[in-house]
Amino acid sequence: MLLITVSAAVFFIAWLITEPRFFRIVRKEARCVKLNKPIQILHLSDIHFASPAPKLSLFFDRLAELRPDLIVLTGDIIDCREGVYEAEKQLAKLKSKKGIFSVMGNHDYYDYRLYDCLFHNFQGQRHPLKRNGTLKLRGVYKKLRIKELRNESHSVEIEGQRVGIHGVDDPVTGHADLTRLRVQKGAGTANILLSHSLDVLFGLSDHEIDICFSGHTHGGQVCLPGWGAIITHSRAGRKYASGIKKFMDIQCCISRGMGSSRFMPIRFFSRPEAILLTLQP
Numbered sequence: 001m002l003l004i005t006v007s008a009a010v011f012f013i014a015w016l017i018t019e020p021r022f023f024r025i026v027r028k029e030a031r032c033v034k035l036n037k038p039i040q041i042l043h044l045s046d047i048h049f050a051s052p053a054p055k056l057s058l059f060f061d062r063l064a065e066l067r068p069d070l071i072v073l074t075g076d077i078i079d080c081r082e083g084v085y086e087a088e089k090q091l092a093k094l095k096s097k098k099g100i101f102s103v104m105g106n107h108d109y110y111d112y113r114l115y116d117c118l119f120h121n122f123q124g125q126r127h128p129l130k131r132n133g134t135l136k137l138r139g140v141y142k143k144l145r146i147k148e149l150r151n152e153s154h155s156v157e158i159e160g161q162r163v164g165i166h167g168v169d170d171p172v173t174g175h176a177d178l179t180r181l182r183v184q185k186g187a188g189t190a191n192i193l194l195s196h197s198l199d200v201l202f203g204l205s206d207h208e209i210d211i212c213f214s215g216h217t218h219g220g221q222v223c224l225p226g227w228g229a230i231i232t233h234s235r236a237g238r239k240y241a242s243g244i245k246k247f248m249d250i251q252c253c254i255s256r257g258m259g260s261s262r263f264m265p266i267r268f269f270s271r272p273e274a275i276l277l278t279l280q281p
Helices: 002-021 054-063 083-091 114-119 134-144 198-203
Strands: 024-031 039-044 070-074 100-103 146-148 152-158 161-167 189-194 211-214 243-247 250-254 273-280
Touching: 024 243, 024 250, 054 083, 070 161, 070 189, 070 211, 083 134, 100 161, 100 189, 134 146, 198 211, 198 250
Parallel strands: 024 273, 039 070, 070 100, 100 146, 161 189, 189 211, 211 250
Antiparallel strands: 039 273, 152 161, 243 250
């Protein structure tokens, strides 16, 4: 009995520390009645760049081959100041037909220690004391021509279709301001919302948003078979830990993310992912 218990414990610990390196591309579909032709969007979130990671670098080599219509980054790109250099190296590999768009996450603003990761990861809570390399990350975005949306709207034309891309600054650290978005109403424009946390939707009313891309939950990061996420750091609850879901009458694409805090580099039944989403008419 003791041997079985020890073997199970060793297996569990081994899984926890190896799953974070099993990256995968998840292909999904969603509907948008405002489109006449499908568009392809690569969704990356919660990468938590820190020190160089060979397997993550190889995964970005795979992502570089995709060339979707759009690439969206929904925050927590860096975990610490040192991660800015690795972020530049890997993000430079990405190519899209109509641009790369990003919003900030809470880790992009603050350097979270272990205590902060456990207790200060919810919207409205106090912030960690140590600032992160936000300005350096913005410099990387500018250099790589990645468009950061700070409570602002942008539009692109894809296959003759107008697509509005609306980015909300990080809601977890109180930077979000939905009132500054300029969402075009009517059937002529498909509207995409980018937010690090799904919780921003609690403040959205009279919307014309067709789909919201978000992260922050890590899919729960540690999940139990048959139960799912134990904790998601979101008011939306465990049901909305990951996947294509409808929340508050808005279609949502919630990413499990690609990384984790360097103080908690574990995952269990929540593999790191990049989502390649096809929006179908």
